Amino acid sequence: MKNLAYIIKALTPPGKTGSKWRALTPHDALDRRSFLFRSGGALCLCALGDFNIVSCIDESSASKDATEGFAKIAMHWKKLDKSTVQCGLCPNECVLGNGERGACRVRENRKGTLYTLVYSRLATMHVDPVEKKPFFHFLPGSMAYSVATAGCNFSCKFCQNWELSQAKPEDLDAVMVSPDALAHRAHASSSRIIAFTYNEPTIQYEYIIDASRKAREKHLRPVIVSNGYIRPEAGRQLTTSLDAIKIDLKSFSQKFYGEICGGVLNHVLKNLELVHKSGTWLEIVVLVIPTLNDSESEIRSMVRWVKRNLSADVPMHFTRFQSTYLMRNLPPTPVEALERCREAARAEGIRYAYVGNVPGHRWENTYCHNCGAMIIRRGGFYAVTSMLRNGHCPHCATRIPGVWV
Ligand code: SF4
Structure with missing residues (x-):
């Protein structure tokens, strides 16, 4: 029992x-x-x-000891002297003395060698619809075997998964699931996708690289749900391992990134360009927070940048904020504010702009950008009906951007 x-x-x-x-x-x-x-x-x-x-x-x-069995020599770092190392995985570029951990809490200097403490260490596993990530143009209606560990290289005050992201590995009980075992379990669950999600997955880099290779051997599609905060060399390698990447564009203001997330906007923009150029499927989520990032001028600047530097075909999701963590003083986003963001995106030429976290809303459906016909109906995460024919609109035969098979 x-x-x-x-x-x-x-x-x-x-x-x-x-x-x-x-x-x-x-x-x-x-x-x-x-x-x-x-x-x-x-x-x-x-x-x-x-x-x-x-x-x-x-x-x-199951283990409560982060040092027991999960530690593995990390990738992307350099030695500064006999006992000091510098991590090069993300733009934080932490300099660590012996015994110190990076800001993400999962990479540690042990006697002059950098280790990841979360290789094969999973704190949670769920089978979710891919729409919940959200991906709307990537294998709609498929299930994603979704996993996470502890830690994050950001400190967002509005984090909806803060009990995972702001924890150290040893704060959470975990199970050891090797890359091979993860692929096996995902396959056995009838999922088509493995999603590294909930906390920031790129800090579990070494595991994702290995697990994605195993996933592909079983014809599973590896994806991540990320803040896009990774250094270019590591990012380039990661895009080749993944079939889709969702990046949170948390704001279009450096002030917001600096004061609320502890990051630098420009690094995220560079990585959006990197992913788009790589050909790996990309979708963008903007969590719209009342008074902080919801002004029409900011949203218009953001969507113009996406159209100019990426493509009008990159889907953008404007999702609803729920009061949580260190931002319980702010109310949930009014639905009308999300609709205004979507309208601004469409007016600026973004072809696929969605309202998110409002189940049953009409702008969660997909409409052909050419003829306007509904081509994917969503009545919540579990009721997805695709009318696409080989990735084309059934009414006007226009090719719809996305990964459909
Ligand atoms: S991945 Fe972690 S240790 Fe490495 S630079 Fe980023 S925050 Fe620091």
């Missing part, structure tokens, strides 16, 4: 029961109501063959 309770908790998407992210632990108690609710969901998944429930958690490998 203890195992079943653990598995059921692992299958529970965050937010579904009003709960927040929490560590996976076999020792957590479930009340009767939660147990029945989650049992039902877990058994449904088993019955549908969606999830290999027996093998989804290797409980024996």
